[in-house]
């Protein structure tokens with residue numbers, strides 16, 4: 034029997050739910066998140082996205098087929114041209130200039146998560162790297178869908194975080210998430226149980242590091 038992406042989330046159910054439904058996410062949804070905590074998160078997320086762009090460049094290097102190379106190129110382009118561009122504009126709306134972003138010290142949670150993903154990609158193959166990246170791309174897409182379904186979520190001008198939610202529920206982001214799920218489902222269908230268990234560990238660590246990233250924002254930790 035082949036595996037698929039939902040087998041990874043099922044194997045890490047507690048961690049996955051703790052990430053998707055984190056207090057930071059809930060407070061984004063109902064608009065009560067402390068604005069200083071959000072600013073801290075936004076600043077660290079800029080550094081995070083730069084390292085994630087590097088991870089897609091590593092995916093290009095690890096690609097053995099033209100299709101995988103094109104996919105890595107598209108992932109890198111989407112982060113550089115779309116997500117980071119939106120992020121810089123969004124930070125400006127929150128009073129954070131790009132020059133200040135470039136000079137930021139990196140928080141430990143940012144360092145731990147981004148370097149874990151890059152190290153996993155270096156040590157392993159393209160599938161290890163994609164599984165380490167999955168909580169980022171698939172997780173934020175799922176968070177946007179989860180928030181949409183929650184009765185406490187406030188939309189529109191009454192929620193200062195509405196534009197953030199809208200960014201991750203956008204058709205572009207949801208399409209990128211769908212393409213990643215398709216790729217992962219096709220690869221996971223072919224792995225052995227032993228290999229699947231290795232991938233579960235990669236997925237679990239990356240999910241826990243996403244939880245730490247939310248918590249870093251809430252605690253304004255350095």
Ligand SMILES: Cc1ncc(CN)c(N)n1
Nearest residue numbers: 078081168169170173246
């Ligand atoms: C920490 C984190 N994880 C995921 C995403 C969505 N690309 C993000 N912007 N930041």
